[in-house]
Amino acid sequence: MDFDQLKDCMTSQFEEMSPQVQAAARYVLDNVEDVALMSMRQLAKEADVHPTTMVRLAQAVGFEGFNDLKDVFQTRLRAAPDDLVGRARGLQGKKNSTLKLLEEIEQNAHNNIYQSIHGSGAAKLEKAADFLLSAKRVFIMGLRISYPVAFSFSYAYGMFRSNAQLVDGQAGTTADSLRGIGEGDVLLAISVSPFSRDTVRAVRYARSRGAGILTITDSEITPMNGDRTLNLVARNESMTFFPSITASTALVESLIAIMIAKGxxxxxxxxxESRAQLDEFEAYWEVQSQTPPLLFSDKD
Structure with a gap:
């Protein structure tokens, strides 16, 4: 039985499982890498079920014991394409089932957001928001795939605070944008593996100048870790050959929402005032209330 067959079997048998076995099934399908790498007891603890429940789950889908089920997840992990071409080729294998592909993308995005927000928790997200609110200046950096997340945060943050600097490296100006960063400032750095060299350098430079660091990454262990650092982990499992930014976007939206709620x-x-200033520049297309003139009359 391969992984896709196991997933289909688990899904079809789900309604017949006990609530505890259902909880175990949800966990293993949402954390496929963990199943391949962690012990049965560790998985049971993370899933908040008894270890014997993991055995019952394996038996419910036709295996004698948990190790047989784990073998399927380990085989999947070893066979998973880890290069761009391999992952793109994997997508092409799904070309005849667009609906199934879209369903997998939707479920993947939901899992990424849920695990990232709940994994961080309300207390840590509020701490991160307070960290930003207490800053003298906020420097925001995210390059390559992380740039849209950094820009989104910078734009929304700029609507209610005027102490932000977007470090985007345009025309090779990364160093220039960080000039003067120091104590009392915070650098929000967004990057995922493989980490942008410029972002790592910026974090290390800002830390050496006494600034605080808030990172949004895909791991608890990164080259940006160090003193005065608060890290939020964004799950970025993707159906494409690039990491998903859905959860990172959800985390920055959460930070914006918390800061607004405290404001x-x-x-x-x-x-x-920000909206009024945009209106002066007629930044947005507004639908006019009056009836538009007719291009042709009945007499034409």
Missing amino acids: GEDLLDVVA
């Missing part, structure tokens, strides 16, 4: 009336006044 009070003063923040609302700033947002109103």
Whole structure:
């Protein structure tokens, strides 16, 4: 039995499983790498079930014991394409089942967001928001695949605070953008494996100047770790050959929402001023309320 067959079997048998076995099934399908690498007791602890429940799950899908089920996950991990061409080729193998591919993408995005937000937890996300709110200046950096996330945060943050600097490296100006960073400032650095060399250098430079560091990455262990660092982990499992930014985007949206919730009336006044300034430039297309003139009359 290969992984896809196991997944289909587990899905078809799900309704007949006990609630505890269902919880185990949800966990193993949402954490396929962990199943391949962790012991049965570790998995049971993470899934909040008894170790024997893992055995019952394996038996429910036709195996004698848990190790047989684990072998399927390990085979999947060894065979998983880890290069861009291999992952693209894997997608082409699904070309005759677009609906199934889209369903997998939807479920993958949901899992990434759920595990990232709940994995961070409300307390840590609030701590991160307070870290940003307490900063004298906030420097925001995300390059390559992480750039849209960094820009999104910078744009939204700029609607209610004016102390942000987007470090985008345009025209080779990374060093210039970080000039003067120091104590009281915070660098928000967004990067995932393989980590951008410029982002890692920027983090190390900012730390050496006494700035605080808030990172959004795909691991607890990164080359950006160090003193005065708070790290949020964004799950980035992807159906394509690039890491997904869905969870990273959800995390920065969560930080923006928490900061706005803490802002009070003063923040609302700033947002109103920002909108008024955009209106002066007619930044947005507005649908006119009046009836547009007719291009042709009945007499034509």
